[in-house]
Amino acid sequence: MILAAFLVAEFILFSATGRNFLQPDNLTNIVRHSTEIGLLALVMMPVILTGGIDLSVGSLLGLCAVLFGKMVQDAGLSPGAAAAVTLLVGGIAGGFNALLITRLRLPPLIVTLGTFSLFRGLAEAITKGTATYSKFPDSFLALGSATFLGLPTQAWVFVAVAGVIWILVHRTTFGRSWRAIGFSPEGARYAGLPVERRLAFAYVMAGVVAALAAIILTARVTQARADAGTGYELLAITAVVLGGTSIFGGTGSVHGTLLGVAAIAVLTNGLSRIPSIMGVSRELSGVLTGALLIAALAGGVLMKFLSERRARRQTSATPSTPSNA
């Protein structure tokens, strides 16, 4: 709720102060630029819902981007075939995370911190640190620049992924299990839920969608570099947490995550439209995003504290209510 109000406030503020903020071109621009982080946030959400975290998605995006570029440019694969292979690689990489987390029972933070370095390192090894791949057919680049039925092409991909994940989280036993695992992994195990399989699914899905984001990013910036997606994992986590998903797992919603993504995307873009601060808008948006995150979390804790205090006044007697009075 607060986040939605904040988003509206952003729109009002930036349309008043920003140059051309409300122009269709700029709105399209916002959508195009936020698709990749939005995709990562969408798959980060179920992972965080299980009480886990995936720090490797940004690095995996970089690795998948250069793999895709190399396959198209050096191996002469068609973009479609290369994309299929890239998605497969993403899934395998996610599966590698999942394997370490579910079989060896290592903490997700440590596992994905490891693969965060590993995937980026592999990407740099492929490019030898210098190569960029930029020979892509126009038909492929349309994914990053064309519109379809009035919306940027990649927005349709985003909507499809968002829809699938919303359904998974809110309308299927997958979401139910993720939440149960987030609240109590042992409790979920004792309830006979397939804890390992459900966890693995979340991490594999994160890998596949990170690969998808890599392809979309490549199409948008028309080149694939080893440093693609640097820092995206943190922005994705920020969007998820800002969107009301508990970092401890168990509670959260996909629509909240979408609002979180929108709030960050609009903030970043809007600041770059205000003439007086244009030069430092990147830095400023970082500062403001951080401040927003902390304010949202602190506000949440404060509200909870207040409502609990109110509830305690009213219901602290409830446990003492005679059960068979």
Add this chain to the structure above:
Amino acid sequence: MTPLLQLVSVTKSFGAVRALKGVSFDLKAGEVHALLGENGAGKSTLIKVITGAHRPDAGTMAIAGNAIENLTPTAAQRLGIACIHQQPTLFPDLTVAENIALRLGTTRSFARVNWPANRARTAELLGRIGAAIEPDAEVRSLSMPGQQLVEIACALGAGARIVIMDEPTASLTQKEQHLLFGVVRDLKARGVGVIYISHRLEEIFALADRVTVLRDGESIGTREVHQPSGSGALAGASPSGASPVDAPSGEAPEGQSDRRGACPTIDLTEAELIRLMVGREVAAIYPPSESDPGDVVLSIHNLGCSAGGVKNVTLDIRAGEIVGLAGLVGAGRTELARVLFGLTPADAGQIRLHGQSITVCSPQEAVAHGIAYVPEDRRRHGIILEMPVAENLTMAIHRRLFPGSWLKLKAERHLALDLIRDLGVKAYGPEAPGGSLSGGNQQKVSVARWLATKPKLLILDEPTQGVDVGAKSEIHRIIRRLAKDGLAVLMISSDLPEVLGMSDRIAVMRGGTVVATLPGGTSAHEVMATALGQSAPEAAA
């Protein structure tokens, strides 16, 4: 003689709910005064008033004749009131000495800590209560009773005159209970007044001088407890054949000496206490067995699991039969259940279900085979506290209820309402979070979740631990009904009267294996002796 602690007409309301309606209570020095009542009777509120956590609305409180007003927890501590909680509140990563130093030490910042003195003091305090605990041991490494002993040592160190014990034996083995009882008697001998809360009536008969029963925020009555001279007197009072008389006899070893002679008057019986507590006559403590055991449902042969410390277990359970699994904590009972439920899969032996040889490598496989396990630790394993009752209830039947993984919220709600009604779960609705329910109702949810799977074998691990008397007998009735309907039940319990009262047969475990299977009418004495691995006379000596 001025009582050590005296409360007169204490009332306390929370909003519209009157938790205490004029309760009077007194505690003498050197007395064990038991406080009894169902969950929600007002015990916790009363304790919180005494420890300064709640301020009473009306009524007076005096310590050693001095009126006390505006008591705060800190002031209560200074006045020598200590509370030992069911779950010890120590820092698990610190050592015993560090914990005690934290409780008793100076609160000045940057003060130098004199570790040798702290250690010596810790050793001295632990020695006083006869606890064999190393001051340098990490609290994490201590057993639950060990941690409770550390709490008691803290209370002693703080010079407590009034010690409140809230269900101290809930997680103790028989042997540890004896140790704790010894400590309580020792405190008593030192002139400390002990307020003792427990759901286990036999403990109250073994330990208390007086007992006050609370019901619905009122004090129903205070009775003198004349500690029984033998188990025979109580057996007469208890109508069920398998009478819960083991406690006094189990108590015999060190109880004999400080029993005030053979007191012939038994003016208080278990049945009367229960009547006082629930406000109605409880005809029989345990419902009689009505089952007629059918075919063998589960047959295990030489089952073993080295990781779980279970070996060579051979056992049959028939349809409609309740097999009690007795034994000391650490005998491998829960471990056996974990093997059968696939949490720690077996690495030796055979499991046959209705004659079919099966393997159980995960809880999912166990569920698929129709094996259900209601775990011991309901707050951590039995239910998920943060999730609604309905979601908890359907958690084990996702596949059946939600084909193709699609949630069917209406169907779920209907099923949940049925189960809630069926088992008499008291919750404000299927959407109530599991954690908002009382212990007994949480346990019913945990059982109901598994009944929903329509199991062939139901394993219950300490099904009534920490639930109040009313809920306890309801759970017993539910178990009986399930057995009557042909379910095979394996019931693990450390509550020996419960095992004796409920079981058609009793399997006794020791050292990771089933050492004997005894018929239903076996005496408490024999079960205990088998569990201890002693010949019968030794167990009592």
